[in-house]
Every structure is written in structure tokens, then in C-alpha cells.
Amino acid sequence: xxxxxxxxxxxxxxxxxxxxxxxxxxxxxxxxxxxxxxxxxxxxxxxxxxxxxxxxxxxxxxxxxxxxxxxxxxxxxxxxxxxxxxxxxxxxxxxxxxxxxxxxxxxxxxxxxxxxxxxxxxxxxxxxxxxxxxxxxxxxxxxxxxxxxxxxxxxxxxxxxxxxxxxxxxxxxxxxxxxxxxxxxxxxxxxxxxxxxxxxxxxxxxxxxxxxxxxxxxxxxxxxxxxxxxx
Amino acid sequence: xxxxxxxxxxxxxxxxxxxxxxxxxxxxxxxxxxxxxxxxxxxxxxxxxxxxxxxxxxxxxxxxxxxxxxxxxxxxxxxxxxxxxxxxxxxxxxxxxxxxxxxxxxxxxxxxxxxxxxxxxxxxxxxxxxxxxxxxxxxxxxxxxxxxxxxxxxxxxxxxxxxxxx
Numbered sequence: 001x002x003x004x005x006x007x008x009x010x011x012x013x014x015x016x017x018x019x020x021x022x023x024x025x026x027x028x029x030x031x032x033x034x035x036x037x038x039x040x041x042x043x044x045x046x047x048x049x050x051x052x053x054x055x056x057x058x059x060x061x062x063x064x065x066x067x068x069x070x071x072x073x074x075x076x077x078x079x080x081x082x083x084x085x086x087x088x089x090x091x092x093x094x095x096x097x098x099x100x101x102x103x104x105x106x107x108x109x110x111x112x113x114x115x116x117x118x119x120x121x122x123x124x125x126x127x128x129x130x131x132x133x134x135x136x137x138x139x140x141x142x143x144x145x146x147x148x149x150x151x152x153x154x155x156x157x158x159x160x161x162x163x164x165x166x167x168x169x170x171x172x173x174x175x176x177x178x179x180x181x182x183x184x185x186x187x188x189x190x191x192x193x194x195x196x197x198x199x200x201x202x203x204x205x206x207x208x209x210x211x212x213x214x215x216x217x218x219x220x221x222x223x224x225x226x227x228x229x230x231x
Numbered sequence: 232x233x234x235x236x237x238x239x240x241x242x243x244x245x246x247x248x249x250x251x252x253x254x255x256x257x258x259x260x261x262x263x264x265x266x267x268x269x270x271x272x273x274x275x276x277x278x279x280x281x282x283x284x285x286x287x288x289x290x291x292x293x294x295x296x297x298x299x300x301x302x303x304x305x306x307x308x309x310x311x312x313x314x315x316x317x318x319x320x321x322x323x324x325x326x327x328x329x330x331x332x333x334x335x336x337x338x339x340x341x342x343x344x345x346x347x348x349x350x351x352x353x354x355x356x357x358x359x360x361x362x363x364x365x366x367x368x369x370x371x372x373x374x375x376x377x378x379x380x381x382x383x384x385x386x387x388x389x390x391x392x393x394x395x396x397x
Contacts (some may be wrong), residue, residue, distance in 0.1 A: 054341070078246055105320060109294050110253055110283040114319045122268055155300035187233040199301065201308040 059154065060085050061161035066154050067224040074150045082157035089164035097125070118204075124211040128218050135159070138226035146229045155225055163221035170213060253286035272393050276318060280325020285333045287326075291381035298328060299323035300373040307366075331368045334382070334389050338362055345390040362390040 058078050059065050074082070104116040137158070144153045178197055197203055242342050259279045263269075270275050287293045302323040307314055343358035363371065368389055374378070 019388065074363075104317075108319065108322060109292065110256070110287050111279075111322060112264070114322060115266050116317045116319045117266060118317045119270060119314045199305065201305050201310070204305070204309055204311060208311055 028112055059158055061158055061165045063155060063162055063221065063224040065229060066151075067157050070146070070148065072228060073148055074154050079150045080151055082154055084151075086157035086160045089160050093160075093164055093167070114184065118207075120204075120208050120211050125216060126224055127215045131215075131218050131222055135222040135225035136138060142226065142229045151229075159222045166217045166221065167214065170210075174210065214229040238397065253283060253290075255286060256282040263318075263380075268368065269317065269321060272311060272388060273316060273321050276321040277325035277328070280322035281329025281332070283322070284326030284329040288330050288382050291379050293330070293385075294378075296327065296379045296385070297373050297375050300327040300369045303327050303369045304373060327369060327372065329387060331364055331372070331389065333365050334385050335362045335368075337382070338386050339392050342368065342395075357395040359390040359392040359395040360386070360394045363386075364385075 054065070055069055055072050057065070058081065059216060060082065101117075103173060104121075105113050108114050139155060174222075178194065181197075182194075197206075249352050256279060257282050259275075259282060259365055261280055263272065263276050274283055283292070284299075294359070306316060306320065306324060338360045339362040343360055362368075379388065
């Protein structure tokens with residue numbers, strides 16, 4: 001506090017010499033009030049409260065927060081909640097992909113059952129599984145040196161939940177866009193006709209873009225799994 | 232009790248309802264049915280589709296030919312090419328092209344049988360069918376809205392009777 005006062009005084013005088021010369025009486029209270037602002041921000045009580053609040057917070061889809069507060073031990077309640085939500089989100093994703101796989105099979109006259117899957121779908125599946133397996137491997141390597149016991153579970157649960165959360169939001173946005181496009185294209189039809197959006201060159205391109213976005217979401221969600229835990 | 236037995240019998244034999252594979256194409260259909268995804272064997276799958284399409288048209292049970300021909304146009308306009316070609320789409324492309332080639336082979340330059348609704352004068356002239364192939368035929372079939380199940384209906388779309396030169 002003592003060291004900072006003369007520095008600020010010098011700065012003030014060097015920058016605006018005309019104002020100090022004109023009205024010195026108004027300058028005086030400003031200089032006296034300055035030392036209060038130079039308290040280090042770590043010691044302000046509201047910031048300490050903020051930090052404490054974030055230390056003990058329950059994190060469900062926030063891998064970045066788990067990584068930044070990695071020295072904090074997760075409580076049993078938090079860990080069990082994370083486990084349950086992780087299982088739910090994994091079940092949602094797996095069942096969604098299973099339904100998609102089942103729906104891709106169609107019966108064609110004269111041939112029997114044929115699938116509607118394309119290489120873009122296979123690429124999406126391959127990339128998602130690859131990213132998840134690689135990051136789990138790297139997380140296992142990193143967590144060996146880490147003292148926190150339930151860090152691995154917390155990190156995985158947050159990553160899976162984050163991925164499912166973002167994926168669900170993307171699905172909602174796509175659904176709303178499709179319904180809007182449907183209403184604009186066929187205003188007189190009450191039922192929603194999705195067949196139009198499944199056929200055609202534009203639909204294939206949109207499917208490929210959707211696949212790229214899903215892979216990006218997966219990569220973003222699992223990005224903190226393989227980060228170093230030494231510091 | 233007897234009704235229950237009958238019901239179980241009916242339910243267990245529901246595979247009768249499936250449309251059977253034509254005998255001529257059985258071998259080739261069995262060859263391609265191992266995998267769901269196709270990449271290098273797309274021409275093979277298209278050939279199977281041609282075989283199946285021709286057989287279905289001969290029997291008059293062809294379903295959704297306009298939809299199959301839409302797939303040809305879609306594949307032509309596609310940016311991703313073979314990456315976004317599924318087995319079903321390849322079979323549909325084969326069906327459309329096979330049917331068009333079959334109708335062309337069968338009816339082009341063949342004699343037109345005058346029906347009794349034609350004018351009296353036209354019965355003393357020789358008419359022949361002139362059929363279209365390629366993309367014009369595909370677009371013609373894709374733009375039809377009614378069902379094209381039999382050979383003669385498809386012929387009426389693709390071919391026109393013209394005065395013979397001989």
C-alpha cells in the first residue's frame with residue numbers, strides 16, 4: 001500500500017499537469033481514496049465468497065470447471081449424482097443411435113431388407129467412438145499421478161453430460177428449423193412431412209454438415225479429459 | 232383354446248407376406264446382402280437393382296418407380312458422390328435404369344398395334360414405337376405422379392408411336 005501510493009501520484013502529475021494546477025482542492029480527496037482500490041483482488045471478501053461458492057459447487061455438465069478446480073475433492077453426494085446423470089446421458093445417446101440404426105432398415109420389394117446407411121454415418125460413429133476411447137485412455141494415464149480419487153468419474157460424467165446437452169440442443173434447433181421450413185413450404189398441410197427433407201441432394205449435404213457439427217461437439221466436450229494434471 | 236392356437240400359427244407364419252426374391256436374381260441378391268455399407272461394389276449393387284427392377288416390371292408389381300428415378304437425379308446433383316450413396320439408393324438407381332433400358336430394348340422400332348379407338352385411317356398405315364433413353368427418360372419417369380406398375384404403362388410414358396419409314 002505504501003509503495004503503490006507515490007507511483008500513482010507520479011502518474012497523475014505527469015499525465016495531467018494542467019488539471020492539478022487549476023484546482024488542487026478537488027484533487028486531494030481522489031489521492032486519499034486511491035489506496036482502497038489498490039487492495040489485491042484476491043482479498044476482497046466478495047471475491048473470496050465467489051471462489052468458495054465455486055469450489056463446493058455441484059458440476060454436472062462443466063468439464064472446464066472440473067479441470068480448473070481439480071484439487072478439490074468431490075463429495076459422495078456429488079459423485080453419485082454425477083454417476084447417475086452420466087448413465088442417463090449415455091443411455092440417451094446409445095438409444096438414439098440404436099433407433100437411427102433400426103429406422104435405417106427398409107423392406108424393398110424383390111430384394112428384402114436393405115439399409116439406408118451411408119459412409120457419412122459410419123464416419124460419424126467411428127469418430128465419436130474413437131474420440132471417447134482415446135480420451136479415456138489419456139485420462140487414465142493422467143489420473144495415475146493425481147491424488148484426487150473421484151476425479152476420473154467427475155471428469156467423464158461432466159464430459160458425457162456436456163456432449164448430450166449440446167447434442168440435444170442441436171437436435172431441438174434442427175427440429176424447429178425443419179418445422180418452420182415445412183410450414184413455409186406446405187402451409188395448407190397440417191401434418192409435418194419429413195419425407196421431403198430426407199430425399200434430395202441438399203438433404204445429403206445437410207446431413208454431412210450435421211455430422212461434422214456432432215463430431216465437433218464431441219471433441220469439445222472431451223477436450224479436458226486428456227489435459228495434464230501436474231500443476 | 233383353439234383360437235389361441237390358430238392365432239399363434241398365423242403370427243408365426245407371417246413371413247408369407249414378404250415379397251419373394253425373383254428366381255433369376257437370387258444369386259446376385261445373396262451376394263450383396265452381406266454388408267450394409269457399399270463403396271467399391273456400387274456398380275455390382277446397381278446391376279442387382281437392374282435385374283430386380285426388370286423382373287418386377289415383367290410381373291407388373293413394380294412399386295414407386297418415380298421415387299427410384301428421383302434417386303438418379305439426386306445422385307447426379309450430389310456433391311459428396313459415393314460417400315452419400317446408400318445400398319437402398321444404389322438399388323433404386325439400378326431399378327430405374329434397368330427398367331428404362333428394358334423398355335427401350337423391348338419396344339423401340341417395334342410395330343405399334345392399333346387399338347380400336349384409333350381412327351379408321353390410321354389402321355392402314357404402319358406405325359412404330361420411338362422410345363427415349365438416358366436422362367430424358369429418367370426425368371420423364373420422375374415427373375409422373377400416378378403409379379407405373381406394369382410394362383405397358385411405362386411404355387406409354389416413354390414411347391410414342393410414329394409413322395414407320397419402311
